[in-house]
Amino acid sequence: MNRSCAVSELLAEYGALIDAAKFDEWLALFADECRYEVVPRENFDRGLPAALILCDNRAMLEDRIRALREANKYNIHTDRHIIGLPRICDGGLRFEAPFVVYQTDQEGETRLFATGLYRDRVEVVGHRLKIRDKLILLDSFAVPSLLANPL
Amino acid sequence: MNRSCAVSELLAEYGALIDAAKFDEWLALFADECRYEVVPRENFDRGLPAALILCDNRAMLEDRIRALREANKYNIHTDRHIIGLPRICDGGLRFEAPFVVYQTDQEGETRLFATGLYRDRVEVVGHRLKIRDKLILLDSFAVPSLLANPL
Amino acid sequence: MNRSCAVSELLAEYGALIDAAKFDEWLALFADECRYEVVPRENFDRGLPAALILCDNRAMLEDRIRALREANKYNIHTDRHIIGLPRICDGGLRFEAPFVVYQTDQEGETRLFATGLYRDRVEVVGHRLKIRDKLILLDSFAVPSLLANPL
16 A cells, blocks of 8 residues: 555545544544643644644553543434545655534534644554654634543 | 545436436436435434335336426426535445435525435446445435435 | 656646635646636536536636735635545546535635536656646536636
C-alpha cells in the first residue's frame, strides 16, 4: 500500500471507529507516545495556546475514553464523520484533512455538530501508521454542546 | 488500477449518477444478482431486521427506478452526495464509507437530508467492480421526507 | 504519483488553500491560460449560459482575488470545504467531484453555505497538474450571501 492510500485508510478508520463507538480500537490508532489536542482555529491563528481539550500523553487519552464510558450517560447521540480528501506532506508522515461531524439524537434529528481541520503527524509502527500528534482545529469556538465523544 | 482506487471510483460514480439523475447508469453499477437495503442504524445495531427499503433482487431495484420515473412527480428536488473516505476490507471486496446527502428544492433551498454509512460487498465482473450487496445504515429513523431517489 | 492520487491531491489543496485564505497559492493551482466559472446547475442543465461568475482568463481571476483582499472587509467569515471522492475521466485530465462549503461567522456560528459539483479540466505542467478550466455547478441559484471567497 502506498503512503497516500495508507493515510486515507487511517483517516477512514479514525472516523468510522468513533462513529461506531469503538473507542478501544480508536485508541489503538494512536502511538504509545501521542498527543490529542482540540483548538479553535481562531486561537490557533492568533498564536493563542488555549486548547479546548489537551491530552498530551496516552494515559490522558485513555482516561478521557474511560470517563466517556462511565460518566456521560446523558446527551445520548450518534456521530457521523465525513472526512474530506487529505493533503499530504513530508512523505506521508504529516497530513491534514477537513472534516464535518453530524450528530443524531434520540429523537432522530440529525444536526451539523462541527467542522474543522485535522492536522496529523504519524509514525510508522510495523506496517501501520500510528498517530503521534493529532491537532484538531475547530472552525467555531462555540461548539453547540458537550465535547463528549472525541472529534 | 489498484483495488483501493477502484473502490473510490465506484463510490464516486455511485453518488454522481444519482445526483445527475442517471438512474439507468446507476443500475448498471449493480451485479446481476444484487441486494439494496436501507436500514436505520438503530434497528441494525439491535439486530432488528426491519428495513425501510429492501430490494433483494435486480428486478425489484429496476422496478423501483421505474416507479421513481413514472410516479414521483411531486417533491421535485436535486440531490448532492458527499461520500467520505472508504474503509476497505477483504482485499477490496467489502468496504464501508460514510455519506451525507443534501437536497435542494425548487425554491433553491438546500437542506441536509440524511447521513449514514454504506456497507458494500462487490464482485469483480470483467475489469469492473459491481455491487453485490449494498446495505445503507441511516443515522436517523426519521428521514425528513419521502425516500424517492435512491440513497 | 499516479494520476488518481494527483487529482485527489490537487482537489485537497484547492479546498485547503481557500479555507486557509491563502489566495496567492490558490491562484498558483491554475494554468497560465485558465477559466473559472460558477453556474447554477439548473441553468447549466437547460443550456442557459448565464454564469454567476465568469473569469475567462487569469488576469480576471487575479483581479477578483485582489478585490477580495482590498474591498470585502464586511461579512467576515471562514470557509470549510469538504470535497468528496473524485470521478476521473480522460486519463485523469478531466474529473468531477462533489463539494459542500460551510461558513463560520464571527459569532462562531457554522452554516451550510453551498453544495455543488466541480468539473475540472487540467493539464500537466512539469510534474504538477494545473487547472485549465474549472466549472462549478451550484445546486442552488440562491446562494445565501455574497460570493466573496472563491468556491
